[in-house]
Amino acid sequence: MPREQAAELQANQISAWFGEHKVLDRVSLTMHAGQVTALIGPSGCGKSTFLRILNRMHEMIPSASLAGEVVLDGADIYHPGQRITAARRNIGMVFQKANPFPAMSIYDNAIAGLKLCGIKASRAQKDFLVEDSLRKASLWDEVKDRLQQPGGGLSGGQQQRLCIARSLAVSPRVLLMDEPCSALDPTSTRRVEETIESLRGQVTIVIVTHNMQQAARVSDTCAFFLASQNTPGAIVEHGDTHAMFNNPQDQRTSDYVNGRF
Ligand code: ADP
Ligand code: MG
Numbered sequence: 001m002p003r004e005q006a007a008e009l010q011a012n013q014i015s016a017w018f019g020e021h022k023v024l025d026r027v028s029l030t031m032h033a034g035q036v037t038a039l040i041g042p043s044g045c046g047k048s049t050f051l052r053i054l055n056r057m058h059e060m061i062p063s064a065s066l067a068g069e070v071v072l073d074g075a076d077i078y079h080p081g082q083r084i085t086a087a088r089r090n091i092g093m094v095f096q097k098a099n100p101f102p103a104m105s106i107y108d109n110a111i112a113g114l115k116l117c118g119i120k121a122s123r124a125q126k127d128f129l130v131e132d133s134l135r136k137a138s139l140w141d142e143v144k145d146r147l148q149q150p151g152g153g154l155s156g157g158q159q160q161r162l163c164i165a166r167s168l169a170v171s172p173r174v175l176l177m178d179e180p181c182s183a184l185d186p187t188s189t190r191r192v193e194e195t196i197e198s199l200r201g202q203v204t205i206v207i208v209t210h211n212m213q214q215a216a217r218v219s220d221t222c223a224f225f226l227a228s229q230n231t232p233g234a235i236v237e238h239g240d241t242h243a244m245f246n247n248p249q250d251q252r253t254s255d256y257v258n259g260r261f
Helices: 047-054 084-090 106-110 112-116 123-136 156-168 186-199 212-218 241-246 251-257
Strands: 009-018 021-031 036-040 064-072 091-094 174-178 204-208 221-228 231-240
Touching (some): 021 064, 021 221, 047 204, 084 091, 084 112, 091 156, 106 112, 106 123, 106 156, 112 156, 123 156, 156 186, 186 204, 221 241, 231 241, 231 251, 241 251
Parallel strands (some): 174 204
Antiparallel strands (some): 009 021, 009 064, 221 231
């Protein structure tokens, strides 16, 4: 099973609605191959919606609709000829609340995505993938002696890393992370950041975070989203993270990154 390479992901003029309620307005953003992009902004400005649109989860919400395109290495993932399973395999997702299958073993959790994505693997390949993905998620050393125990028995931070391993086991080219550390203690948060660091260059990462220090530590580029009562979510400013934090071009960005919101 060859490893896939990191891919560029491009959102072009994305608008999104829940029923009549428009929540995103013409959002365009390029997430460069192998880089880490942080999405920041106050609650309710559409970051999670944007992330779900990037791997076609948005279309599973009955009231949801969208305009625009999401392009993975040149191909629109919403094109009628594109299969949804391909999008899911190429573009993994990790949520704020860790969601391993609690009764399933750690081993089976790690490779649960294979079946969902229709990937066949021999026992030896599975053994390899379990170890490889758990190592990448900085969890191997803590669980290698109890792989047959249920995933639900792990701590919250370990469960989150198990979910990251599960995403990585299918060799995604992009990994979307929606506030992956906001329920974690500082130690687990550090492990997740180490994992992000070690994936740099191999996987394109998009992370939503409310932690400005975290955004500054882990991301290469950053996009600041904002919405108001009457205005749907849009990107106010985006670019190199260092530049955005040290020399924001928009007063609202400056206020937000400096905690004045
Ligand atoms: P964020 O992640 O930045 O906090 P969200 O993407 O969750 O923002 O939400 C953006 C807007 O879309 C909010 O006004 C929210 O209430 C609305 N919204 C999110 N999910 C749904 C849904 N499933 N049905 C209806 N409205 C939703
Ligand atoms: Mg959210």
